[in-house]
Amino acid sequence: DIQMTQSPSSLSASVGDRVIIICRASQGIRSDLAWYQQKPGKAPKRLIFAASSLQSGVPSRFSGSGSGTEFTLTISTLQPEDFATYYCLQHDSYPLTFGGGTKVEIK
Amino acid sequence: ELQLVESGGGLVQPGGSLRLSCAASGFIFDSYWMGWVRQAPGKGLEWVANINQHGSEKYYVDSVKGRFTISRDNAKNSVYLQMSDLRAEDAAVYYCARTGSIWDFWGQGTLVTVSS
Numbered sequence: 001d002i003q004m005t006q007s008p009s010s011l012s013a014s015v016g017d018r019v020i021i022i023c024r025a026s027q028g029i030r031s032d033l034a035w036y037q038q039k040p041g042k043a044p045k046r047l048i049f050a051a052s053s054l055q056s057g058v059p060s061r062f063s064g065s066g067s068g069t070e071f072t073l074t075i076s077t078l079q080p081e082d083f084a085t086y087y088c089l090q091h092d093s094y095p096l097t098f099g100g101g102t103k104v105e106i107k
Numbered sequence: 108e109l110q111l112v113e114s115g116g117g118l119v120q121p122g123g124s125l126r127l128s129c130a131a132s133g134f135i136f137d138s139y140w141m142g143w144v145r146q147a148p149g150k151g152l153e154w155v156a157n158i159n160q161h162g163s164e165k166y167y168v169d170s171v172k173g174r175f176t177i178s179r180d181n182a183k184n185s186v187y188l189q190m191s192d193l194r195a196e197d198a199a200v201y202y203c204a205r206t207g208s209i210w211d212f213w214g215q216g217t218l219v220t221v222s223s
Contacts, residue, residue, distance in 0.1 A: 034210050036152075043202055043213040044152065055211070087152055091210055094166045096154040 006099025023088035032092035109133035116217030129203030137181040140207030145199035
């Protein structure tokens with residue numbers, strides 16, 4: 001099984017900060033990775049697909065990069081509405097696996 | 108407008124059964140893989156099962172194999188999750204999602220509680 005190690009598990013940041021979240025796969029997954037944002041009581045919302053493609057309608061301050069085993073989600077300038085939990089998902093091979101999540105909190 | 112609406116959640120005793128449904132609209136349902144993901148209270152996301160467009164390929168996380176069955180009815184634009192021998196650790200919000208290579212859209216979820 002492919003393990004997705006996401007870091008950090010939580011972070012405190014201020015509006016305007018640059019935030020970087022990392023997902024590492026235990027083996028290569030090509031670019032079969034998506035990033036999601038989840039707010040309390042809501043379904044996850046896709047931000048990035050194919051590791052680096054921005055979902056239509058998602059602000060350009062979100063970006064994704066990486067391939068193979070290391071992937072990053074970057075929020076260039078954190079906005080108040082970005083405080084949420086973020087997850088990566090590998091859909092390269094079964095069983096599909098999510099990272100453990102990163103909770104972005106207000107400093 | 109693309110919609111996925113789950114139903115069928117509720118309170119069930121350990122060892123019991125439940126059938127979740129997901130009604131899809133706003134897209135060509137039989138062109139897409141579909142799946143289920145769950146989230147235990149206060150925990151992260153866990154993929155549960157996937158099914159291909161025709162229902163001929165099905166995949167499950169190990170922890171539900173032999174107990175859960177995913178199916179679909181393309182005539183009704185619906186996907187289902189039949190859950191049996193439910194355990195406390197199956198308690199979660201269950202989300203239906205459009206999966207395959209895109210994983211782009213999720214329903215709002217239905218809550219399953221397993222308790223005596």
